[in-house]
Each structure stands twice: as C-alpha cells, then as structure tokens.
Amino acid sequence: MFPTIGDLISYIFHVHVKVNLQTFGSCMALAFAGAYVVFVAEFKRKEKDGTIGLIRVKDASKPLEVFVNAFIGFLIGYKVVAIMLALFVGHDPVSLLFSLRGNWIAGSVLALVWGCWAFYSKPVISSPYIHPYQLMPYIVFMVAVWGFLGAKLFDAAEHFQELLYDPKTVLFSRSGFTYYGGLIFGALTYLWIGYRHRIKLIHMADIGSPGMMLAYGIGRIGCQLSGDGDWGIVNKQLKPGWIPQWAWAYTYPHNAIDAGVYKLGYYELPAGVYPTPLYEAVLCILLFLIMWMIRKRLRVPGTMFFLFLILNGVERYYIEIIRITPKYTLFQLSQAQLIALLFMAGGVGGFVWLTGRSYFSPTKQIPKL
Numbered sequence: 001m002f003p004t005i006g007d008l009i010s011y012i013f014h015v016h017v018k019v020n021l022q023t024f025g026s027c028m029a030l031a032f033a034g035a036y037v038v039f040v041a042e043f044k045r046k047e048k049d050g051t052i053g054l055i056r057v058k059d060a061s062k063p064l065e066v067f068v069n070a071f072i073g074f075l076i077g078y079k080v081v082a083i084m085l086a087l088f089v090g091h092d093p094v095s096l097l098f099s100l101r102g103n104w105i106a107g108s109v110l111a112l113v114w115g116c117w118a119f120y121s122k123p124v125i126s127s128p129y130i131h132p133y134q135l136m137p138y139i140v141f142m143v144a145v146w147g148f149l150g151a152k153l154f155d156a157a158e159h160f161q162e163l164l165y166d167p168k169t170v171l172f173s174r175s176g177f178t179y180y181g182g183l184i185f186g187a188l189t190y191l192w193i194g195y196r197h198r199i200k201l202i203h204m205a206d207i208g209s210p211g212m213m214l215a216y217g218i219g220r221i222g223c224q225l226s227g228d229g230d231w232g233i234v235n236k237q238l239k240p241g242w243i244p245q246w247a248w249a250y251t252y253p254h255n256a257i258d259a260g261v262y263k264l265g266y267y268e269l270p271a272g273v274y275p276t277p278l279y280e281a282v283l284c285i286l287l288f289l290i291m292w293m294i295r296k297r298l299r300v301p302g303t304m305f306f307l308f309l310i311l312n313g314v315e316r317y318y319i320e321i322i323r324i325t326p327k328y329t330l331f332q333l334s335q336a337q338l339i340a341l342l343f344m345a346g347g348v349g350g351f352v353w354l355t356g357r358s359y360f361s362p363t364k365q366i367p368k369l
Contacts, residue, residue: 027222150185
C-alpha cells in the first residue's frame with residue numbers, strides 16, 4: 001500500500017521520492033475539492049431555475065462574525081503552518097494533525113489579522129446580496145471541522161471500551177474515523193448555515209446530496225490506497241478467474257496502520273480480506289454518476305435527498321456484512337448498519353410523504369365565466 005504520496009509516486013514511476021504527504025489526507029482533500037465543484041454547480045443550477053434566490057449579506061463586524069474569522073485564522077496558523085514546516089524539514093505531518101501541538105505564534109498572528117479584517121472591512125460589492133454559491137468556502141471549512149469531530153466522536157463511541165482504557169490513543173490516533181459521524185455532523189453544519197441564510201432546508205439537502213455521494217467515493221479511494229484499516233473480513237471464498245486477486249482478497253502490504261505480520265520492513269495481513277474500500281469507491285462513484293444524470297428530471301423538492309438516503313443506506317448496510325466493524329450483541333448489527341437502516345427508513349418515508357402530499361393537495365378551482 002501507499003501510506004504517503006511519495007510511496008505512490010515511487011511505485012508508479014519507479015523512482016525513489018520522499019514526500020511525507022499522507023495519501024489518505026490527500027484523497028480527503030480531493031474529496032472536498034470534488035464536492036466543492038458539484039455543490040457550486042448545483043447552487044448555480046438551482047438559482048438559475050428559480051428554486052433559490054440571492055441571499056442578504058450580513059454585517060461582518062458583528063461579534064460572532066469577528067470571533068468566527070479569528071478562530072478560523074487561528075486554526076489555519078496553528079495547524080497548517082506547523083504542518084507545512086514539518087513537510088519542509090521532512091518530519092511526519094500526521095503526528096501534528098492528530099495532536100494538540102501546533103504553531104502558537106502563527107495561530108495568534110492570523111487570528112489577530114483575520115479578526116481585525118472582519119471588524120474593519122467594508123463590503124466590496126455594491127449590492128447587499130450575494131449568490132448562494134459564494135458561501136461555499138465558508139461551508140467547506142465549517143463542514144470539514146465539524147465533520148472531522150463527528151467522525152472521531154462516532155468512532156470513539158463505536159470503540160467505547162478502548163476509549164475508557166486509553167482515551168488519548170483513541171481520540172488522537174491518525175486512524176479511526178466513522179463515516180456516518182462525519183456525514184451527520186457535517187450535514188447538520190451545512191443545513192445550519194443554509195438555515196441562517198434563509199435557504200429552505202429541503203433545497204439545501206437536494207443540492208448537497210450528489211456532492212456527498214461523490215466525496216464519499218473519492219474518500220474511499222484514499223482508504224484503499226493507504227490501507228487505513230477500513231477493510232473487510234477474511235475472504236475464504238474461491239476466487240472467480242476473471243477477478244484480479246487484489247480486487248477479491250487482499251493482504252494490504254505496507255498498510256498505514258502497521259497491521260498484520262512484519263515482513264522485511266513492512267506489515268502485511270496474514271490472510272487476504274475483502275477490499276471493501278475499493279468496492280465502496282466504485283459503487284459510490286457510480287451512484288453519483290446516476291444521480292448526476294437524472295438530477296434535472298427530479299423536479300419535486302426533496303426527491304434527490306430521499307433518493308440519496310436510500311442509495312447510501314442500502315450500499316453501506318450490505319458492505320458492513322463483510323467489514324470488520326464490531327457488531328452490537330442485541331441485533332448483531334454494526335453502528336453503521338443501524339444508521340443505514342434509519343437512512344433507508346427516512347428515504348422511504350420521505351417518498352411516501354411526497355406521494356401523499358401530492359395526492360391530497362387541493363386541486364385548483366376552474367374559474368366561472
């Protein structure tokens with residue numbers, strides 16, 4: 001596997017390159033970039049067809065806005081500057097990312113600069129309104145922060161016994177992220193931002209659904225390439241002749257979490273397991289393409305969102321059957337399967353609600369002559 005981008009480049013081009021940039025983190029950045037493009041395109045499309053309109057610019061000098069800008073500046077300076085310096089000197093940046101360490105000087109300076117900018121700056125546009133897609137830089141940052149926290153919290157809840165025994169390792173390890181935790185926290189943050197700017201939540205949900213599916217698919221590519229431990233159970237089935245070995249039962253040599261048996265400088269699983277990240281990457285990107293092709297035909301608000309809930313729920317429920325995630329004793333289901341069932345129920349219930357609302361809505365009266 002390829003824990004760093006340097007490992008991936010060395011494998012592809014057969015040259016030794018030392019780049020400590022983590023493969024999983026790079027794919028997550030690509031996932032956010034892909035989602036950003038899709039979100040912007042959907043915001044523009046919905047504005048063009050009249051579904052959503054311009055939003056009013058709020059006064060940037062309000063205390064909350066100043067605090068948010070200063071806090072964002074501090075995080076960028078404290079973490080990003082420290083990570084860039086670590087890359088420059090050849091140190092592992094992940095140890096900084098998943099710790100409380102950072103660059104206090106850069107964080108304080110950027111917090112002061114961004115806070116002052118928010119307090120003293122005047123609107124640079126002549127109109128007090130902006131296009132909804134212009135919120136995307138702020139949305140991406142806030143969703144990334146809260147999605148990261150949600151993914152960690154859900155993973156800690158899933159491994160509660162380990163959390164009680166060694167909370168520091170569970171909370172600050174470079175591995176251990178739960179997709180649904182990130183999705184739920186990130187989605188709530190995204191909807192809250194839309195609510196603050198008076199965009200109907202059902203439209204926000206429709207706009208975000210294709211992008212969330214694409215981001216998940218790209219993120220799973222990072223899981224597969226790095227070997228972050230999010231693989232399946234041991235595959236004891238006979239391999240069909242037309243399927244490559246790495247797509248059927250893989251041992252994840254040189255995986256990012258050093259799992260398995262030590263062999264000549266790297267770790268490798270003792271038996272081949274289902275490469276579930278690969279399966280999910282292919283499935284979710286295909287589902288995104290389907291959603292993208294039919295998006296203009298789904299004219300009823302909420303249809304795209306409820307479709308996303310069903311597709312995502314079905315995909316994750318069945319993938320969990322062959323994954324190594326722990327199962328609850330009561331139902332013999334994993335945390336992700338329980339949430340996937342709620343997603344499917346929500347999607348089906350949403351379509352029933354839309355059908356009922358359409359059926360029972362009063363018809364227009366024909367005016368008398």
